[in-house]
Amino acid sequence: MTIDKLSxxxxxxxxxxxxxxxxxxxxRHGIKAVDPWRDQVTxxxxxxxxxxxKGADVHVSGYCRGGMFTSPGAxxxxxxxxxxxxxxxxxCLVLVCGGLAPSSRDLGxxxxxxxxxxxxxxxxxxxxxxxxxIEPLHPMYAGDRSCVNTLAQALDLAEALGEGTGVAIDTxxxxxxxxxxxxxxxxxxxxxxxxYHICDWLVPTRDLLLDRGMxxxxxxxxxxxxxxxxxxGYRGFTEVEIFSKFxxxxxPGDEVLxxxxxxxxxxxx
Amino acid sequence: MTIDKLSxxxxxxxxxxxxxxxxxxxxRHGIKAVDPWRDQVTxxxxxxxxxxxKGADVHVSGYCRGGMFTSPGAxxxxxxxxxxxxxxxxxCLVLVCGGLAPSSRDLGxxxxxxxxxxxxxxxxxxxxxxxxxIEPLHPMYAGDRSCVNTLAQALDLAEALGEGTGVAIDTxxxxxxxxxxxxxxxxxxxxxxxxYHICDWLVPTRDLLLDRGMxxxxxxxxxxxxxxxxxxGYRGFTEVEIFSKFxxxxxPGDEVLxxxxxxxxxxxx
Numbered sequence: 001m002t003i004d005k006l007s008x009x010x011x012x013x014x015x016x017x018x019x020x021x022x023x024x025x026x027x028r029h030g031i032k033a034v035d036p037w038r039d040q041v042t043x044x045x046x047x048x049x050x051x052x053x054k055g056a057d058v059h060v061s062g063y064c065r066g067g068m069f070t071s072p073g074a075x076x077x078x079x080x081x082x083x084x085x086x087x088x089x090x091x092c093l094v095l096v097c098g099g100l101a102p103s104s105r106d107l108g109x110x111x112x113x114x115x116x117x118x119x120x121x122x123x124x125x126x127x128x129x130x131x132x133x134i135e136p137l138h139p140m141y142a143g144d145r146s147c148v149n150t151l152a153q154a155l156d157l158a159e160a161l162g163e164g165t166g167v168a169i170d171t172x173x174x175x176x177x178x179x180x181x182x183x184x185x186x187x188x189x190x191x192x193x194x195x196y197h198i199c200d201w202l203v204p205t206r207d208l209l210l211d212r213g214m215x216x217x218x219x220x221x222x223x224x225x226x227x228x229x230x231x232x233g234y235r236g237f238t239e240v241e242i243f244s245k246f247x248x249x250x251x252p253g254d255e256v257l258x259x260x261x262x263x264x265x266x267x268x269x
Numbered sequence: 270m271t272i273d274k275l276s277x278x279x280x281x282x283x284x285x286x287x288x289x290x291x292x293x294x295x296x297r298h299g300i301k302a303v304d305p306w307r308d309q310v311t312x313x314x315x316x317x318x319x320x321x322x323k324g325a326d327v328h329v330s331g332y333c334r335g336g337m338f339t340s341p342g343a344x345x346x347x348x349x350x351x352x353x354x355x356x357x358x359x360x361c362l363v364l365v366c367g368g369l370a371p372s373s374r375d376l377g378x379x380x381x382x383x384x385x386x387x388x389x390x391x392x393x394x395x396x397x398x399x400x401x402x403i404e405p406l407h408p409m410y411a412g413d414r415s416c417v418n419t420l421a422q423a424l425d426l427a428e429a430l431g432e433g434t435g436v437a438i439d440t441x442x443x444x445x446x447x448x449x450x451x452x453x454x455x456x457x458x459x460x461x462x463x464x465y466h467i468c469d470w471l472v473p474t475r476d477l478l479l480d481r482g483m484x485x486x487x488x489x490x491x492x493x494x495x496x497x498x499x500x501x502g503y504r505g506f507t508e509v510e511i512f513s514k515f516x517x518x519x520x521p522g523d524e525v526l527x528x529x530x531x532x533x534x535x536x537x538x
Contacts, residue, residue, distance in 0.1 A: 178418070
């Protein structure tokens with residue numbers, strides 16, 4: 001079974017390695033694609049990060065992340081993120097759209113600011129050929145991270161915005177949704193699946209942000225969701241993204257990558 | 270401002286008082302309705318719980334809880350819960366429908382078992398005049414507590430089941446949903462709002478189950494949701510239900526009740 005379509009989101013090994021070490025390790029394990037985070041790129045410097053990635057000849061399945069449109073300075077910051085994504089040759093810029101504005105309880109207003117922010121940065125993204133992948137986040141992040149909480153909502157935005165906008169589907173955020181199969185099919189019809197991330201939901205979950213699971217350790221039915229994604233025509237990378245302060249961030253990076261590969265293969269069944 | 274329509278879910282003071290003490294305290298504070306939990310009733314005994322509640326002349330805005338249809342023995346257990354609710358004169362039996370079955374990852378199957386379980390207990394509920402209030406739970410409980418995670422899903426079930434079934438709307442579980450206003454209006458058209466619970470979402474939330482907030486301490490826009498509930502024609506009790514191991518369960522019960530009253534009044538604005 002091939003791993004040609006496996007990508008590693010570098011947050012998965014962020015506590016073990018910097019960007020250079022992580023990319024070298026991925027190459028060592030035969031992994032063909034990565035998704036770096038902005039803080040990792042900043043730490044190494046953009047020019048050097050580009051050299052490392054081009055030198056290793058790995059694909060960049062996405063760049064994490066833009067968005068946060070309810071925070072001050074978001075538009076300029078997203079334009080810079082688009083420039084970085086373009087320099088890295090990323091297939092898309094992943095957007096976590098932002099939660100409620102500071103000291104606001106107005107979800108409607110936050111959602112309007114998100115739509116307006118997306119529209120404001122889209123011309124720059126199009127000019128630089130960087131697709132914008134709106135990632136719906138689990139509803140437990142509506143307060144502080146994203147008021148876009150279902151695939152239906154993300155697709156409504158992408159459909160309204162048009163060319164150059166799509167969605168990043170992360171199993172961790174959407175697995176619970178009774179509309180998931182229908183919305184994945186809709187995303188396929190619209191040709192708007194720009195990224196597919198995998199990560200398991202643990203029972204119990206001990207931390208709202210940093211207790212995500214390796215595929216197989218939780219309750220998500222990966223083969224089923226994969227069939228829906230394939231039926232929708234998606235042929236891109238499957239990216240493993242796991243924030244795990246109690247478990248995987250504590251283990252040697254090589255063990256983490258070996259496990260990602262084994263478990264990824266199991267999700268193809 | 271009157272508190273005639275305020276109810277206290279007795280889980281809110283479960284660490285401070287047993288059922289008898291909690292009911293006496295509610296009366297002392299001028300509170301006219303309570304919602305007891307089954308374990309509280311079991312501890313005191315059903316007959317004595319009925320005596321305490323009738324003697325105090327408080328309404329029983331609901332009884333917590335039935336459901337858990339994906340667990341073994343659920344049907345018989347729900348019939349007993351219905352009997353208890355009838356004895357207590359509860360306005361409804363609140364149902365937390367159950368998460369994935371043990372060692373299953375099949376959400377579709379779990380949802381089918383929930384629908385079948387509801388249908389199986391409904392005749393007994395109707396015969397005993399106990400309305401069944403399906404409570405959609407926040408999507409973060411889909412694994413272990415309920416695969417009914419949106420108001421739309423709960424209403425689909427209640428609509429299909431018909432007479433004697435409705436929904437319990439708890440702000441904590443549904444506040445994030447972009448379809449909330451429309452689904453509350455739909456619930457009103459169907460005359461299916463059987464209960465309305467309030468509880469705030471804290472940022473950050475430190476525990477998935479037991480870090481719920483007092484109204485005003487979190488990010489939920491209570492006056493707005495209240496307007497939607499009233500526009501939908503709901504005139505029943507507003508029930509405060511807060512599980513709070515870090516905060517309210519640590520404080521004197523009288524302080525908790527005083528705060529519930531103050532904050533409840535603020536949600537009416």
